Amino acid sequence: MSKTPLLDQLESGPWPSFVTDLKRIAAKKPQVLDLLGQLERSYQEKITHWKHGGIVGVLGYGSGIIGRYSDLPDEFPGVEHFHTMRINQPSGWFYTTAALRQLCDIWDKHGSSVMNLHGATGDVIFLGCRTENLEPCFAELTAAGWDLGGSGSTFRSPSCCVGPARCEWSCYDTMEACYEITQEMQFDLHRPSYPYKYKIKFSGCPNDCVAAVARADLSVIGVWKDDIRVDQSAVQAYAGGELKPKGGGAHVDKLDVQADVVGLCPTYCMSYDGKTLKIDDRNCNHCMHCINMMPQALRPGTETGAAILLGSHAPILEGAQLSWVIQPFMVMESPYDEFKELNSRITEWWAEHGKNRERVGELILRLGMREFLEAAELPPAPQQVRIPRANPFFFWNQSDFDAEAKGRKYYQTEGFDVE
């Protein structure tokens, strides 16, 4: 009789089965047999059998490894230690088979052969390493050109959408930016020196294919400042049904340009007279809808860069947040100095004022947006808010009064500007 009757039920059905995959490895790797055994136990008891964390790591690093111990080590000795290694993925998750086979070789040698491609943050995840194998495994990895990613209160492995490598909409080089910033931040990535975790994600356009706005403290999202490029003849081809909406990705075969594109533009800034599509670009908010619908007719403009948003994280502690706009537009070009400097000002301010386990977005809510913006040297801009404050509880600093005394009327970057 099978030892895993519950898990066995997950071998049927059309979707690939992790149970089937793990079972074949279990034939070679006794620890995987124990993994399945312990998992079956969890399925029976509806409870986890992993103990609370535990600090393990490789020399000189304070991150990249998550300690994991079974609470049933006698029954399942193979998973007594079953630590995670996070290996920083390459930009855009591109691989050659040679590179990935090499990673497999290393992992077969030092670990359980079980992995995730990829973890939710983006790393290559090796699941199940004994403490004594961490260091040798790490040595082989670095020798092969790989390094650990982040964990704990560090900078975390950034990730990016495929961007200019395969997407026509990328408003800056997400792949390069991701690589450059990752390299720049190696120290902070491996040595916990922050109040809590800090993530960056790079998306090439407002479609945000790495979910930067929801899952990265610092969300870098491509955008254009000028006009959407329009190919009117292609518009006609969509209207006539020669081209398919969304390049064929939809359940609808023929586009109704008026209803499906113009009529759903959230800013009502488009019009179509049956012949020419007109866009009032000054009132476009870059939602991407029209471009998504007619990829062969419309493209983002050519004055491109990124908007910088800050603050998102999952619900711990006060409920989830989405990142908010702190700088509406930044030119993103190697060596990304402006970006790096802004990033330093943010992390320095946060490291100085943040409480233990306080994400940067939470700190801003605690200390106030102005304090943050001044520290980050960012001027107030209406793009930062969806809507101005409703309450009358606002502060005036001495600097405001000083500027006012000089005859300026409204505070902007520093001091008041003459109206």
Add this chain to the structure above:
Amino acid sequence: MSKTPLLDQLESGPWPSFVTDLKRIAAKKPQVLDLLGQLERSYQEKITHWKHGGIVGVLGYGSGIIGRYSDLPDEFPGVEHFHTMRINQPSGWFYTTAALRQLCDIWDKHGSSVMNLHGATGDVIFLGCRTENLEPCFAELTAAGWDLGGSGSTFRSPSCCVGPARCEWSCYDTMEACYEITQEMQFDLHRPSYPYKYKIKFSGCPNDCVAAVARADLSVIGVWKDDIRVDQSAVQAYAGGELKPKGGGAHVDKLDVQADVVGLCPTYCMSYDGKTLKIDDRNCNHCMHCINMMPQALRPGTETGAAILLGSHAPILEGAQLSWVIQPFMVMESPYDEFKELNSRITEWWAEHGKNRERVGELILRLGMREFLEAAELPPAPQQVRIPRANPFFFWNQSDFDAEAKGRKYYQTEGFDVE
């Protein structure tokens, strides 16, 4: 030379001038001369010259009078005492000239002759009474059939829109409800026994002509449950331009039924084929837009009552709130027992748990909506929320588990209901 050069500048211009009006009274009433004098001083110095409150009142009442003393009594002895009397207005602010002349007589005799018709809460406001005149003035008022309104930590004078007295859209009798509840609450209106003020406002339909949703802790807003009544021939008359949009109240002479009515319906539940206007009433959210546009063609349904909303107040202390739906529909008929009972449960719970100067809406935010709804004996209803919670931080009470154990799956009013 005039003693009030600054105020004098407010005598010009097309809008009626309070300065001109007060000046003529000042000829008869020396205290009004002093009022103008002190006001001129404020205009010069840009600062108020009224001292902080001071408790005065009439026998047995703890409300209805706001104590007011000048901080320049030597210069302006006429306004040394200048208390406010709040006199509870009649429903809908209807008067006969006889009644109002009588009020004027009383006020000329005992006070400054200066008044507001009306205060922002709705009362008749007598401005400027000396302490020793309060009681005699009150005696004459009650003899004439008038009583004081609320102030301080009491129930406040309710108010209502004109409703069935002159409006075709009123979904319940606002005038009667306002009168009945005011009478019912006389004790709480005159004797401070609440944590803070508590206001009720009655509007006959979602146009909310007394701003109940914004300015009353308990906002009673008329609504219908069945179908909007449509006169198709009148729709045609609007479409043809014979009838004017908004009965003539607009800047537009001819209605475009498709663009102006159907196209702006927030729920997209209308359609118009040039002949017949169709409404999918189950998806109408009672916004009133279409009815407002074509008052001669459309009317609310006939299964009418009110939605009960709770919690609004101005920004003190944590920012302003709008009232939120606690009961989506209540039949409103004399003697309004259901309403009165709900109102008692609300005020009792608040009086028991509220901190000093905590409005009922703030208390709910502090203790949680469930605690309130259970105390008010109201079941959870999706109409109460615009959107369900995003965070995963929800509580389970023992009662939920008990009900679950009995085989019920989801908690509703009390215990879980079988799915």
Add this chain to the structure above:
Amino acid sequence: MSERKTDIGPPHYEQFLPPIIKENYGKWKYHEIPEPGVLKHVSESGAELYSVRAGASRLISTDFVREVCDLADKFCDGYFRFTSRNNIEFLLTDKARIEPLKKDLKELGWPVGGTGHSVTSIIHTQGWVHCHTPAIDASGPVKAVMDDLFEYFGSHQLPAQVRIALACCINMCGAVHCSDIAMCGVHRTVPKIDHQKLRHLCEIPTTIASCPTGAIRPHPDKSIKSVVVNEPRCMYCGNCYTMCPALPCFDSEKGGVALLVGGKVSNAKSPPAFSRLAVPYIPNNPPRWPETVETIRKILIKYAEGANKWERLGEWIERIGWEKFFEVCDLPFTFQHIDDYKFQAYETYRTSMHFKF
């Protein structure tokens, strides 16, 4: 004292209703607005009621009220009412009497209007005439603004109704927090503590508890039995002053007007909404507050030009986006516009790419 009456409540409204209303109570069928300031309500019975709406100062004398009564006697058999925005409504049954009434009103200088797509009377508060916490006057700025916008009271030329309100301090006794355009008096001075007065007049724990930002602490020198204010945490709300008269936060120079815009109350099309900060500070400038008047006109004009028909001011702004509102109205965007008041603040941040350059 034996016959002293209490708790009788207000008179029953029925005695104040004209016969036509008593007869057609709850039977009104539709209305028209034949001209600005005149409403016609038609009953299912066919009866027609005309209401002529006149604007006035809300701060009035008994002399003024008697004049109103005289008119009501002359034209309406002594029946009239006030609206929820302090306008006077003369209730007529005879259509032919509208013109004569309007003529009399014109002679008295009382404007007719406030209906439909107009700027109706400004809901306001007491100001320096009667309150102890105002930063600005109420009746004065209201008069100045209505003088300036007078053409809009007696006409229906705007894209929708525009409701203006004024509150002389952030207690917001008017409907300022939900108005198309609102003036709000703001202090900008940290309370000046009168230690001598405080120890006699105020309870220290209540005073400390009254501060929403926790800016007030016990005086470090216990012998003084007073409090100190942590100045950078004070946002001048005046709530401590309400609890303790020894903490005035007035100042001849720093007080002024904030403008908030885009609020509404009705449910028509869009739901009720708060007004939002448009201008954080305009100097206090009696007797006619010219910069305030000018800025309001500017906003109103830009709205009238830019809005689609039927769009309330806030609906227009939501459609074009606040960033465009500031641009179109040429108003600077400052740190004060960005909410930093506790957790509600987060809801106001832009958590999307939905913005314009």
Add this chain to the structure above:
Amino acid sequence: MSERKTDIGPPHYEQFLPPIIKENYGKWKYHEIPEPGVLKHVSESGAELYSVRAGASRLISTDFVREVCDLADKFCDGYFRFTSRNNIEFLLTDKARIEPLKKDLKELGWPVGGTGHSVTSIIHTQGWVHCHTPAIDASGPVKAVMDDLFEYFGSHQLPAQVRIALACCINMCGAVHCSDIAMCGVHRTVPKIDHQKLRHLCEIPTTIASCPTGAIRPHPDKSIKSVVVNEPRCMYCGNCYTMCPALPCFDSEKGGVALLVGGKVSNAKSPPAFSRLAVPYIPNNPPRWPETVETIRKILIKYAEGANKWERLGEWIERIGWEKFFEVCDLPFTFQHIDDYKFQAYETYRTSMHFKF
């Protein structure tokens, strides 16, 4: 140890890019999706790149990875990538090789799809396979749901893309908080305190500070040097357990699945939005969580039937209103749906008459 390498960072991506991408980097002009699971990107140079997207379990073995590599060698000169949702993309230059590749994939049992208006792979987390705080497993429910929704992975039949996610606890390591449909593991047990363990392992002040609702207090008996939990204030977030292993909040019986719906990330049409609670609790039912699977299918079907074309799930709900969503999907509305978590709660209340019966 002298040659020990550190802080080298990840390999440079360029070495992993196929020649066609190197040549056309940043020059892509447009794309098409000729069939579900196949993308065609056309460069300004005229070059055409075909990506074939295959779904897989995210929890895999090196054996599996080697199989992928074999395929990539056979069809793509050894170049391939993974997507941000853990799908595999084979990068082809020769259109003719698409069909043979698909045939091989079919034999291996790896589904092709996940493009356009499909249900693509489910973003998920570790579950009982590897984490210490899960209320549910991750890979198991994901397999069960994908088996059930299999038809939607390889087709474009939905009104828009549908993104499903799973997190095994409320830490929400997946993108659960912004997904069209999300499963979230929830505990419903107050931490059981192991006083013996606590005094040795945990700092009491940090433990107390870790609780977002302030439910943890020092043990009244000081000699015990531990803490107590005020049970009614605990909402089982597990944050105290993260800080202190002596406070486990697991329970074989009370844990389960909450479903949240209507979130999104892209800015297309509507801005990014949080997922909202649809079902507060479904019993934990391994190995196939049938009630969870069924409820997700029910919601998906009702969405597919009710939504306008191009409408994301949350956009559909916003249009019809949440009250109608609960009605249409026949889901009970409970106290748990009503937010009561601090001040954000207010933003979720209905402060208008905009509701349906």
